[in-house]
Amino acid sequence: MSEQFAGHKIFFPQYKKGKSGLEIFEGTILEHARKLGIEIDAECGGQGKCGRCLVRIERGAEALNPLTEVERQLDLGDCERLACQARIVQPANLYVYVRSAGQYSILSDTVRHETELDPFVRRVDGEVIWLGPEGQRSLGPYSGGIYGLAIDVGTTTLVCQVLDLESGEETGTIARRNPQATYGDDVIARIAHTMQHDDGLLELQGVVIRAVNDMIQEFEDQHGIATDHIYEAVVVGNPTMRDLFFGGEVRSLGVIPFEPVSKAPLNVRASALGLRINPDANVYGAALIGGHAGADCLADIIAVRLHQAQQPCMLIDIGTNGEVAIGNADHIMTASCAAGAAYEGATVSHGVGAVEGAICNVQIRNNHVEYETIGGRPPVGICGSGLIDVLGELLKTGLMTKQAKLDGDFHVTDAISLSQADVYQLITAKAGLRTDQDLLLKYYGVDLQQLDKIYLAGGFGNYIDVDNAVAIGLLPDLKDGVAKIGNAALAGAAEMLLSQKIRRDSEVWALKVEHAKPNELEPEFVYMVAENMYF
Secondary structure, three states: OOHHHOOOEEEOOOOHHHOOOEEOOOOEHHHHHHHHOOOOOOOOOOOOOOOOOEEEEEEOHHHEOOOOHHHHOOOOOOOEEEOOOOEEOOOOOEEEEEOOOOOEOOOOOEOOOOOOOEOOEEEEOOEEEEEEOOEEEEEEEOOOOOEEEEEEEOOOEEEEEEEEOOOOOEEEEEEEEOHHHHHOOOHHHHHHHHHHOOOHHHHHHHHHHHHHHHHHHHHHHHHOOOHHHEEEEEEEEOHHHHHHHOOOOOHHHHOOOOOOOOOOOEEEEHHHHOOOOOOOOEEEEOOOOEOOEOHHHHHHHHHOOHHHOOOOEEEEEOOOOEEEEEEOOOOEEEEEEOOOOHHHOOOOOOEOOOEOOEEEEEEEEOOEEEEEEHHHOOOOEEOHHHHHHHHHHHHHOOOEOOOOOEOOOEEOOOOOEEOHHHHHHHHHHHHHHHHHHHHHHHHHOOOHHHOOOEEEEHHHHHHOOHHHHHHOOOOOOOHHHEEEOEOHHHHHHHHHHHEHHHHHHHHHHHHHOEEOOHHHHOOOHHHHHHHOOOO
């Protein structure tokens, strides 16, 4: 710390971790918040492009640089700054309040199958042992419980579930936003952060490990589960998210041919990661499929039993990083694309994530807009399911043409609207995912009507109106053949905790699944996406 700033702190009074303050340094408010583990919405990664990292300076504004050109172009209120633009340049104590859109509503419900209980961790003659790939390892004497932790590390969300490995019962589930979002809303931004900053990889690993540790503490407080009774964790996520969790290098995923350093499963001691469970516990990173199709897609496949299906089925996990899989017990193919940033609230002027107050259901009746919000709170913006509804309703009522043209901004409320630029972001996002669906059907050699089911996985897929998603071309029309299955990635992770066979099956299928890259296979891919942009 520079002597210039000695004895001065920045405080974030809204947050327990920010009340005691942090000694200031020459850097932005966003950089200070990151060091404290405080989440500020910065979908552009702090580049001054999105304008969402709004904070209010309660005291100490004299410590900051003048308004930047980026800030002068915005309609900022008194004492408001962008956290990525407000840089501490003079010594003073600062008191900063972060604009908060509300508590995230994250899907933790999962598809459930009967699973024969046969975990890798068990009690033998008064000892807790782990049956690792290299043989049996003692984790210490049995002291009253054996638990496992399933972790779904999504690009936008983070979900943890504790399971009793002696009974197979779920003990509790906690969900929150992935704090890495403050470094950018997609995997490319986070990969770039590791490439542009010497300590970028450690930063991104540190914030997610701290978040999971906070969730583990919640489990202990709510359910009385001693953290040292958690003897194994299973982690799933796309390749970037999985490898960032383990502190693995992710640069190769940001450059051609966009492949992970290793697709193999990982087994690491909890103490090596700083994960606050039993220090000798094993932390298992499920295998990756290839490209940007990762352990989460593999867990989806396992959870819906796609690898055991007799008839071909399609699995669609719509998220910031979207995956599509098609197949059955004979053969499975996957593809992945950056599908959902716009539908997670990014790049849309009044878009928000699935937070309290987000408009989530919309109908237009007799030119009158009816809507519902998450939690019944006053509207703060429109989340993904609401955006699909708005597009579908505009199309049905003729207020938007099949060429996706609006006659001026469409107002859902007086303050919340959808512009032509917003529509362009949304149709671009849905076009890539739909193109992957169409091409996987072609590569697999079946047409739509030969599919037995289309499974929709993830929170976004769980809440969308299927009819409107079909109307705008996000999903193919399989009539009654669409099934919503909840957080299948978390379910797959839980099953890998409970069953040695399922975990080994997942490792076998990670090698067998064929990962296609339509954008490389199709010379006309860009034009195919363009054709799917319209209705």
